[in-house]
Amino acid sequence: MQTVTRAPSGALERDTARARPAEQTRPGWRTGLAGAMKRYGPYAEAALGAVTAIGMLLTIWAALVYAPTDLIEGPVQRIFYIHVPMAWLAYLAFFLVAAASVMYLITRDDRWDWFARANAEIGAVFTTFVLITGSLWGKSFWGAWWVWDARLTTTLILWFIYVVYLVVRSFWGRTAQGARNAAVYGILAFFVVPINYEAVTWWRTLHPSEVLPLGGTPQLPPAMVIALLLSLGAFTLLFAFLLLQVYRLERAQATVERLRAQLEEE
Amino acid sequence: MRLAWGQLWAIVGKDLRLELRTRQVWMSMGVFALLALLIFSFAFDLRVENKAAVGPGALWVAFIFASMLGLGRNIAAEQERGPMDRLLLCPVDRTVIYLAKVIGNVIFIGVVEAVALPVFAALYDLPIITGLIVLITLLGTIGIAAVGVIFSALAANTRAREFLLPLLVFPIIIPVVLGSVRATEALVNPIHGDPPWLGLIIAFDIICLSVSAILFQFVVEE
Numbered sequence: 001m002q003t004v005t006r007a008p009s010g011a012l013e014r015d016t017a018r019a020r021p022a023e024q025t026r027p028g029w030r031t032g033l034a035g036a037m038k039r040y041g042p043y044a045e046a047a048l049g050a051v052t053a054i055g056m057l058l059t060i061w062a063a064l065v066y067a068p069t070d071l072i073e074g075p076v077q078r079i080f081y082i083h084v085p086m087a088w089l090a091y092l093a094f095f096l097v098a099a100a101s102v103m104y105l106i107t108r109d110d111r112w113d114w115f116a117r118a119n120a121e122i123g124a125v126f127t128t129f130v131l132i133t134g135s136l137w138g139k140s141f142w143g144a145w146w147v148w149d150a151r152l153t154t155t156l157i158l159w160f161i162y163v164v165y166l167v168v169r170s171f172w173g174r175t176a177q178g179a180r181n182a183a184v185y186g187i188l189a190f191f192v193v194p195i196n197y198e199a200v201t202w203w204r205t206l207h208p209s210e211v212l213p214l215g216g217t218p219q220l221p222p223a224m225v226i227a228l229l230l231s232l233g234a235f236t237l238l239f240a241f242l243l244l245q246v247y248r249l250e251r252a253q254a255t256v257e258r259l260r261a262q263l264e265e266e
Numbered sequence: 267m268r269l270a271w272g273q274l275w276a277i278v279g280k281d282l283r284l285e286l287r288t289r290q291v292w293m294s295m296g297v298f299a300l301l302a303l304l305i306f307s308f309a310f311d312l313r314v315e316n317k318a319a320v321g322p323g324a325l326w327v328a329f330i331f332a333s334m335l336g337l338g339r340n341i342a343a344e345q346e347r348g349p350m351d352r353l354l355l356c357p358v359d360r361t362v363i364y365l366a367k368v369i370g371n372v373i374f375i376g377v378v379e380a381v382a383l384p385v386f387a388a389l390y391d392l393p394i395i396t397g398l399i400v401l402i403t404l405l406g407t408i409g410i411a412a413v414g415v416i417f418s419a420l421a422a423n424t425r426a427r428e429f430l431l432p433l434l435v436f437p438i439i440i441p442v443v444l445g446s447v448r449a450t451e452a453l454v455n456p457i458h459g460d461p462p463w464l465g466l467i468i469a470f471d472i473i474c475l476s477v478s479a480i481l482f483q484f485v486v487e488e
Binding site for chain 2: 105157160161167184187191192195196199202203
């Protein structure tokens, strides 16, 4: 335990020391922005939380009441308004993990690492819900909880990559080495996912994409499109709100570990 | 450029010489691959009508598990004897080290596969020993080694490294698994209009090799 906590101390201090002078020596809009964030940040966050809550309530109403019942699929089709936005955001989070990893390797700023980690955590949760809601829909419409369809398989692989990312991160600990390792894994995984999708598409093309109509296609009645856009907006706000919270948690955990390591050294 | 080639072959030669001295990794990988094939022939019902469907899968699972064993042992040996640190002290580009490690592992795994393939063909009685199987195996092995080398370097500086390696590698090499198994299946049982699996493996190899070659420097950085 001691070796694990002592190792990050030097690395973290070095990293924050590297980040700090740059902020202090550069006055102007950057410090102005930081000050404004400090003063109005809590209000902005509370406002974001409130808007998210209203948006989620509206989404529930739109999905359950406002949108018409699908003639073929029946009421179970309403799961689509939760499933599709979460799937899009899960893939967005995956892209953000890779982008933040690239930025971390370039800048070596811990904040990018926290951002990547927060995205991976929320992405893993969202992907889990995508798989669960998809299974519920599949059981009703296809008669099976799971089929080895290309899109389903790719999402399952994505879920595994997220889970492995989080598991190995807990093994690597909060060291600079661990952050670099995780960044390398995140970037490589990102490049492989398109090939993966291509491979499983060739492997199994049981269910064409028309089974899950994407938003904006002309077959969808306008009320459905509105409901989908509303839920997409609400879930995006939820994603941003959660991201903010998890990011702050990551930062707090890093600070705690640094302080604990300092105490142990003294 | 010529300097880099010289360095590349020097590192590959060093690894091969080290391995030839003890042959530990080769022996354990080879025995493991054969054992896996044996276990599979018990686990699956190998009657005439379904062995063509099961055989290629069994072959590749054996290859992949044996490669994991080899990659894990390689890194453990590096850690115990410490040649990696000394290698990093040499004025050699990190990309060259990475490529040399990939070539070395392709040779290691390739030798084991060359032994296991005829045994597989005999045990399962499948006519797969053609020129094309060499190409499929080579391309698949390059894919496994390209991902395996960088991830074993990632796993090397942690506790529980042997158990982390397959965790890291398996979700990433799924295209290679799919591609090589299907391509091998097509040898036994040609299907008309089969997608170009070999092209997929080549694309995977190129992407993984180039991305990992760039990223490797961050893994071994101190």
